[in-house]
Amino acid sequence: MHGNRFTGIILFSALIAFSAFGFSRDCSAQFSGPVTSTSAYSVPESQRMEPAALAKLLQAASGDRPVMLQVGSHIMFAQSHIPGSVFAGPGSQSSGLHLVETKVASTPRSKLIVIYCGCCPWDRCPNIGPAYKRLRELGFTNVKALYLADNFGNDWVAKGYPTDKGE
Numbered sequence: 001m002h003g004n005r006f007t008g009i010i011l012f013s014a015l016i017a018f019s020a021f022g023f024s025r026d027c028s029a030q031f032s033g034p035v036t037s038t039s040a041y042s043v044p045e046s047q048r049m050e051p052a053a054l055a056k057l058l059q060a061a062s063g064d065r066p067v068m069l070q071v072g073s074h075i076m077f078a079q080s081h082i083p084g085s086v087f088a089g090p091g092s093q094s095s096g097l098h099l100v101e102t103k104v105a106s107t108p109r110s111k112l113i114v115i116y117c118g119c120c121p122w123d124r125c126p127n128i129g130p131a132y133k134r135l136r137e138l139g140f141t142n143v144k145a146l147y148l149a150d151n152f153g154n155d156w157v158a159k160g161y162p163t164d165k166g167e
Helices: 002-032 051-059 074-079 094-103 128-137 152-157
Strands: 067-070 113-116 143-146
Touching: 067 094, 094 128, 113 128, 128 143
Parallel strands: 067 113, 113 143
Antiparallel strands: none
16 A cells, blocks of 8 residues: 555656656747747748838828738637738648638739738747748748737737728
């Protein structure tokens, strides 16, 4: 009986140590912003667009409007999205990337395309990196990612930038 208790303590200690290692590894990867093809950090800084710059571009009376693709969840898009943007599926899923391809199929390769998600802080967004990468692989040369440091609600809606609902 005493041996079973000792074995249980050892197994419990091993589980705690493993969990702590796994947690610290995941947290450092999650918050340090590693640059992978699925990371928002894979989008070069020069290809990021600040919310104020996009709002100003959209307010301009003249000029060619960009193609705007929301590459996050459909629920978020239905709740609130940038006017004129289209839902293009979550960039972290193959079905979303296929939808991105469909949405830009007849778009000239030099046209300005702005992608955005805003599901979570930039450093944890699973959708921006893959969508950006796929558009570049398709030959699009003027792709920008809307830099939403915190999320769509805080960095766009709360600042009073225009929104639409539905769809």
